[in-house]
Amino acid sequence: MSFALSMSLFIVAGLCEIGGGYLVWLWFREGKPLGYAAAGAVLLILYGIIPTLQTAHFGRVYAAYGGMFIILSLLWGWGVDSVRPDRFDVVGAAICLIGMAVIMYMPRPSM
DSSP states (O other), X not given: OXXXXXXXXXXXXXXXXHHHHHHHHHXXXXXXXXXXXXXXXXXXXXXXXXXXXXXXXXXXXXXXXXHHHHHHHHXXXXXXXXXXXXXXXXXXXXXXXXXXXXXHHSOOOXX
């Protein structure tokens, strides 16, 4: 699988998870209509499916996805809740991105 496709899958999965969770949050915590929860549930189901399209094994995909989730969560908070990441958020996110790249994309010897 190409790097671009793999990263795209991570991003789409992250947006489904965060967006789905956010819609459920709005329904449960802010009294939005039940349709918000239903739409959120659909997105969360899609989040469960999209990572299966990665070619690596489950543990590696989900470990690497954790780094993407952190970055997307900070960006979501900035874009949706207007909470700008501070320098420590940026440094932490960069460390996570490096960790994600090591876990997911470093060449491994053939066994």
